[in-house]
Amino acid sequence: MGQQKLIYSLVARGTVVLADYTEFKGNFSTIASQCLQKLSASNNRFTYTCDDHTFNYLVENGFTYCVVAVESAGRQLPIAFLERVKDDFTKKYGGGKASTAGPNSLKKEFGPKLKEQMQYCVDHPEEINQIAKVKAQVSEVKGVMMQNIEKVLDRGEKIELLVDKTDNLKSQAQDFRKQGTKMKRKMWVENMKIKLVVFGIVTLLALLVALSVCPKFQC
Numbered sequence: 327m328g329q330q331k332l333i334y335s336l337v338a339r340g341t342v343v344l345a346d347y348t349e350f351k352g353n354f355s356t357i358a359s360q361c362l363q364k365l366s367a368s369n370n371r372f373t374y375t376c377d378d379h380t381f382n383y384l385v386e387n388g389f390t391y392c393v394v395a396v397e398s399a400g401r402q403l404p405i406a407f408l409e410r411v412k413d414d415f416t417k418k419y420g421g422g423k424a425s426t427a428g429p430n431s432l433k434k435e436f437g438p439k440l441k442e443q444m445q446y447c448v449d450h451p452e453e454i455n456q457i458a459k460v461k462a463q464v465s466e467v468k469g470v471m472m473q474n475i476e477k478v479l480d481r482g483e484k485i486e487l488l489v490d491k492t493d494n495l496k497s498q499a500q501d502f503r504k505q506g507t508k509m510k511r512k513m514w515v516e517n518m519k520i521k522l523v524v525f526g527i528v529t530l531l532a533l534l535v536a537l538s539v540c541p542k543f544q545c
Contacts, residue, residue: 330349330350330444330448331395331396331398331399331403331448332393332394332395332399332403332404332407332444332447332448333348333350333352333354333379333393333394333395333396334346334347334348334350334352334354334355334358334393334394335347335348335391335392335393335394335407335411335440335443335444336355336358336359336390336391336392336440337389337390337391337392337411337415337432337436337440338362338389338390338392339388339389339390339424339425339427340362340367340388340390341359341362341363342427342428342429343359343362343429343430344424344427344429344430344431344432344433344436345430345432345433345435345436345437345440346430346433346437346440347433347437347438347440347441347444354379354381354394357376357381358381358392358394361374361381361383361392362390362392365383365385365390366385367385367388368385369385369386369387370385371383371384371385371405371408372385373401373404375397378396378397378398379394379395379396379397380394380395380396380397380399380401380404381394382394382395382404382405382408383408384405384408384409384412386412388425389412389415389424391408391411391412391415392408393407393408393411393444402454402455403447403448403451403454403455406447406454406455407443407444407447407454410443410446410447411439411440411443414436414439414443415436415439418435418436418439419432419436
């Protein structure tokens with residue numbers, strides 16, 4: 327999967343988490359859920375910061391869409407992801423069972439879609455950035471509130487975001503194997519080139535020797 331910029335995502339109705347997805351281990355899911363308790367019910371976007379990560383929320387029509395991202399991912403990528411997830415969720419559940427679904431009851435159905443959108447946004451940054459720029463030009467940008475997460479949760483002690491990246495080693499290993507396969511293929515091609523050059527030189531030398539022994543092959 328390469329370097330993952332989007333760590334965790336969820337969809338909630340109010341404070342009830344209906345579905346979520348991550349490939350990492352850590353306390354970000356707990357922190358994200360705690361932030362749900364503090365969000366305004368009005369349609370808006372919110373971004374909270376914590377230990378070089380951002381907790382991005384999009385609240386619309388009673389549902390909340392959240393993604394935790396590394397801070398280096400910037401603002402456009404997380405927001406674009408949230409917009410895509412909101413559209414998918416609305417198409418699938420608009421006016422349906424999402425309004426009465428219980429905690430995590432949609433995880434099996436919608437969790438794979440969260441994974442799919444996370445991967446798509448990470449793999450297509452240029453497309454995502456272009457779409458974000460177009461939307462910014464044709465529509466009024468909604469208010470974005472950025473605060474430190476400690477202030478939001480009213481906690482005196484510092485919150486440490488724990489992201490265990492060991493679960494991501496599998497995807498990194500897959501990338502390493504792909505690179506290894508490409509390297510092996512490249513080395514095989516180079517080896518064949520060397521063999522062909524050596525074969526050509528040997529053939530040429532044999533021909534020269536034959537000509538020197540038997541000029542014009544008349545022996």
